[in-house]
Amino acid sequence: MINEDLKYIADHYGLEHQLGKCKEELVELIEAIDSLDERAIVEEIADVEIMTEQLKYLMRTEPSVEIYKEYKIARQLRRIAEEQSHECDN
Structure with missing residues (x-):
């Protein structure tokens, strides 16, 4: 705020x-x-x-920015998990 x-x-x-x-x-x-x-x-x-x-x-965009931040963080965490999963497969 x-x-x-x-x-x-x-x-x-x-x-x-x-x-x-x-x-x-x-x-x-x-x-x-x-x-x-x-x-x-x-x-x-x-x-x-x-x-x-x-x-x-x-x-007047703070709520929208927060939603995008949460989405982008979650997306990156999924990408990292996928990378780690592929590393374990090798």
């Missing part, structure tokens, strides 16, 4: 601006990952999480 400070920030800037800002933060996270600088990666993860929380709030 988003906190009141993030709601205030999101409402102040609006969806269009924050979509652009999120893209900037995602690029910065990619650059940090490429650098392998742990501190930079951690900082950029925080920025991306802040932005995605604001987008979910502004777009």
Whole structure:
């Protein structure tokens, strides 16, 4: 659940601006990952999480995002189980 400070920030800037800002933060996270600088990666993860929380709030999509997350996690767990099953067959 988003906190009141993030709601205030999101409402102040609006969806269009924050979509652009999120893209900037995602690029910065990619650059940090490429650098392998742990501190930079951690900082950029925080920025991306802040932005995605604001987008979910502004777009009123948090319940849908949670459903997709649960589905995607379950799908990946099934894939891992299938991989392990194939490894046991060999």
